[in-house]
Amino acid sequence: MFKKAVFKQGLIGALISASVLLSTSALADSSLLNVSYDVTREFYKDLNPAFAKFWKQKTGETVTINQSHGGSSKQARSVADGLEADIISMNQAPDIDVLYDRAKLIPKDWQKRLPHGSSPTSSTIVFLVRQGNPKQIKDWDDLVKPGTAVVIPNPKTSGNGKYSYLAAWGYVLKKGGTEAQAKDFVGKLFKNVPVLDTGGRGATTTFAQRDIGDVLLTFENEVNLINKELGNKFDVVYPTTSILAENPIAVVDKYVDKHKTRTVAQAYADFHYSEEGQEIAAKHYIRPSLASVLAKHKADFKPIDLFSVDDVFGGWTKAQKTHFADGGTFDAIYAR
């Protein structure tokens, strides 16, 4: 009989605690959920308290911002599948387009709602090599040499990987190469990739912790963070040209209407563009869009020749379809 009583108590206790937990999360109405990609953790750790302070001063309301991080495409898919994000912040437009394509959570023209194509900040792909640059990696051409191991996350599941892939492709085109030459070049590049991690952070761990590979291709902000967090065991190499990686954000209409959080969510999105928000971005080596802030941090952001996805690939939708869709160029290259 003892067991029965214990079991009953346990079950009732569990149900009560579950319902309490559920109801508290439903009651806290001035809380926002920001679903983001892997490498923005540190940025949002600074930005969120700053916004909460700003909002408290402005309206007297307390706002808590919950964060969810992961591989960008995986995160976007979760939101489309019902993860009720008030704000989505990604490192490429297609991951927000998914919300329109798959679930009609936002309007099709979401990019027109905020300045700079809804991208308050940007970054670019640079190289991280081991200290002293033992393989003498200077530019994209050095990456396709036989015997150079390059760590890039999977272009199908991470923005990081997509940008690296497109940057290499664009480099050949910018040099005056043909599409066929670009395909050949990218093919050689991915032959040098020993492991395809699913997300940016996984790739960093592979390179920095597991000591695999000679060079890691990742975002400029991530590179600086790695050096800060893991000691200066690495050197940063800026290639001659690279890709402009825009970091778009969007208020998820369907969910903010459901949560009645549109005003605060919109203010949060706008805060990314404010001088304070931009300053926080610059501090985390994310390129700000506000000219005054950019001028102040000129030394941190080496000027390299950047091309955008729109310039070279005719927009994300097209690039996504030709290169990363099932049966696209990446599949063809990687299967070889």
Place this chain on the structure above:
Amino acid sequence: MPASTSLLTTQTSAVQSTQYSNYQNKVARSRATSEPVWVRWTLIAIVLLFLGLFLIVPLAAVFTEALRKGFDTYITALIDPDALSSIKLTLIAAAIAVPLNLVFGVAAAWAIAKFEFRGKSILITLIDLPFAVSPVIAGLIYVLIFGLQGWVGPTLMDYDVKVIFAIPGIVLATIFVTFPFIARELIPLMQAQGKDEEEAGLVLGASGWQILWRITLPNVKWGLLYGVILTNARAMGEFGAVSVVSGHIRGMTNTLPLHVEILYNEYNYAAAFAVASLLAILALVTLVLKSFIEWKVARNAEIDEKS
């Protein structure tokens, strides 16, 4: 049993056991059944090396890494609000999954071991399904059912019921992956015990509940406890299935294993290993309890044989 017979039995068994141990010694000494010394020691050394490399070193590494930056960092990592909330969520998930699987496991094992019915083999196969399915697939199944693009997701959304990316989804995924443990533990045990005692009880006029509480359950109590411990360990340690349905919201839908992953991805290795050490401690406690139960069962069996 009369005293003389009992004395006789003891004597016989004493004689038997001396003979048996002589025989054992002979076998041990004979060349046919033993390897040369160097072979034996090489084999033992290989096993020890293997154990050390794959079990003890990783376990030691978890604790050394966790304490690398000192005991204060270790404690700070554990009392961090996000860590506490992940501990709470893990306990909630286990507290719901374990009792439910306990009821289901006992019911299923009882039906399978004590009764004959149509479709029994299908039921056994179904119980094993969660073992065969990869946990990630298990998680995706729930996304397909309860997701916004899934079968019942849109309806649930209309009624504002959250299943996936919230606690119910995590509990469901946990229940799914721990489904077979108790039943699998009890079925062979109950089958070995047969149904003689239950039938005797029935003949003497016991009701169904009385048979269950007074005969069946006491007979399998150690096996049952063993199953519960394994279920609990798996429920707390599950990563794959829970990762798919969690949504990874810090402080809200992160379980312990997911929290470890997050900390690790934040380059916060000391904290990641500190939280991981909690899971390692859980594993060690599980092992100790498991050995204790095995010892208890063996002792009970011995007592049964002697009496």
